[in-house]
Amino acid sequence: MIKILNRPFPIIESAKEKIAISIIFGFFIFLFLLVFQPFGLDRYSHNKLLYFSGYGIITSFVILFNSFVLTSIFKNFFLPENWTIGKNFIHSFLIIVPIAVLNWLYSLQFEMPDYLDYSFGQFLFMTVTIGIFPSIFLEFYAESRLRKKNEKLSEIVNKQFEAKHSEISTKDEIIINLPNSSISVISNQILCVKAMGNYSTIYFIENNLPKKEVIRATMKNIESELSKDKNIVRCHKSFFVNIDKITTTSGNARALYLHLNELDFPIPVSRGFSNNMLLLLN
Secondary structure, eight states, X not given: OHHHHTSBOOOOOOHHHHHHXXXXXXXXXXXXXXXXXXXXXXXXXXXXXXXXXXXXHHXXXXXXXXXXXXXXXXXXXXXXXXXXXXXXXXXXXXXXXXXXXXXXXXXXXXXXXXXXXXXXXXXXXHHHHHHHHHHHHHHHHHXXXXXXXXXXXXXXXXXXXXXXXOOSOOOOEEEEEOSSOEEEEEGGGEEEEEEETTEEEEEEEETTEEEEEEESOOHHHHHHHHTTSTTEEEEETTEEEEGGGOOEEEEOSSOEEEEOTTOSSOEEEOHHHHHHHHHHHO
């Protein structure tokens, strides 16, 4: 069980996807209550559409608040590279409990008959009962689907690496001149570039040894210089990589990863860049 909970899991970073998921889950709750009317709701005779829609709106609001506000406050907990199935379960719990609280307070605003006069504990139970099963199903389905997808993509990319010979390789010297720093390095000796806020780390080979240089520059600042070599491509919001230096790839539910012999860490490939990697290797 611990092994399953520690499996890598993709965290949703796109604002559009966060909004879409909040709307989908809110609509699911509204539709579920309207169709099945559990816990005695079938005997509620007032405006059911309006009443049930309130629970859907609460669900959407809590998911949005959790997705945008909590993730910005507790950034270290929500780091995409450390996100797992276990953390996603905790995240789901942090969504379900506030929904139960607001559902209970919402129900108190209506003149409810005795058979719908539930305590907070009962509302928590009902919220968990309705929300936990689709959440678990979607979580394991998404993990399995994305893991298989990235593992298959990794196999395809590895085969293309084996067959690929460098056709576009330059030995031009890239000189990055910025107001606060500058560096000169042969472009085909660059391994990767990693962004860290206002700083970037350039990993490269010098005298057959791997080295790194930290400069005060964002990825945007140095992108035009790196683009001079067509083998140096962006594969993630925080990484550029020299595709001639990649030795193998691997994949899990979180992402596709690139491995270079000279580096002691894998380089992630964002979902939006996965197909681009295949095109570049053709």
